[in-house]
Amino acid sequence: MRKHRMNMIQGHEQYKMVYETLNEAFRAKHNLVNRDEFVEKYGGLKNDASDSSTELAMEYKTLKALKPIYSESDLSTAKENLERNFSPDILPVDKYHCHLTYVKGQSNYYNAVLLQSYTRPDALISAQFPAAGSTESLFRLLKDFDTSVIVALSSLTDIESVYTNSFLPQEQSSITVGSFILTHKSTLKTPNVSKTKLVLRKKVNDYQMFGRSYLINLQIRNTCTQYFLFVVSLK
Structure with a gap:
């Protein structure tokens, strides 16, 4: 050279x-x-x-x-929020961490990082299954980053049996988590993947709603560790 x-x-x-x-x-x-x-x-x-x-x-x-090596200083935000992570060994690096929009009285932390694709530096998000008390933060992540697809790398039934923290409503029903309402619309099951269409709405007040549809693909086979990750694609 x-x-x-x-x-x-x-x-x-x-x-x-x-x-x-x-x-x-x-x-x-x-x-x-x-x-x-x-x-x-x-x-x-x-x-x-x-x-x-x-x-x-x-x-x-x-x-x-070829994987970069990060120091403790690169994980400062995650270290300050250890109770919001499943494992102290799986933490987001500050440089790629997805910060949530500020909401008074709530944390702006969720264990999620931006991932690159072959066309964009921020095409995907890798995020953990919501820990106890952090389901609303997951919904905030979906809204803040305008996501339309969630791919679950393992069966949600298997994960929820371990953590008893279901965030999906039953068929043709809704659940309310904090200021969000999640409604089940339909489910199509194939041999390897279950595709579920949901509508997520955020309550502004008793009369106004923020709403959009999310297609959630649930992998049937249990192929990952107990620290279950989503891969969330950006629109």
């Missing part, structure tokens, strides 16, 4: 960017798979045995090696 692009760097930030780009390029192997090879490649990864020598395990090891 110095030999062929000696005048490429114009300042400290550019030098840092080039260094990080080259560092990642050298550490991460080339994983491009064309369309014709994808199905076969994906099938092979799915059939891998659960040991540390498989290709899937090696890719996961590489991915973990």
Whole structure:
């Protein structure tokens, strides 16, 4: 780089960017798979045995090696709200934390972080299943970030049996949590996914409501840890 692009760097930030780009390029192997090879490649990864020598395990090891390391100072907001998290080991980094709109007498904290997609730096939100007393904060998150889809990575029935903290209404009924009303509209069940349409409204006063529809996709299979996460997509 110095030999062929000696005048490429114009300042400290550019030098840092080039260094990080080259560092990642050298550490991460080339994983491009064309369309014709994808199905076969994906099938092979799915059939891998659960040991540390498989290709899937090696890719996961590489991915973990590229993961940034954060210090205690990067988790200051979460540390101040430990009682609002399921685990002290799964905490949001301040830089990516989703802060809720200020409401008098309520916390603006919820365990949720912004995630990037291949097109946008803030396309997704990863958030925890609502801990006891934080269901209203989840509804505030949905409203504040204008979300329209929630994907649950595990069966809600399994999680709720552990935490006894159901936030979904029964079929064709509603529940009220704080200033929000959540109404069940319909459910379509398939072999692997249950799709439920809900309407979330926020009470402004006894006569006015904020309302919009949310399509919630519930994964039937229990495939994640007890610290259940949502992945919430932004509109």
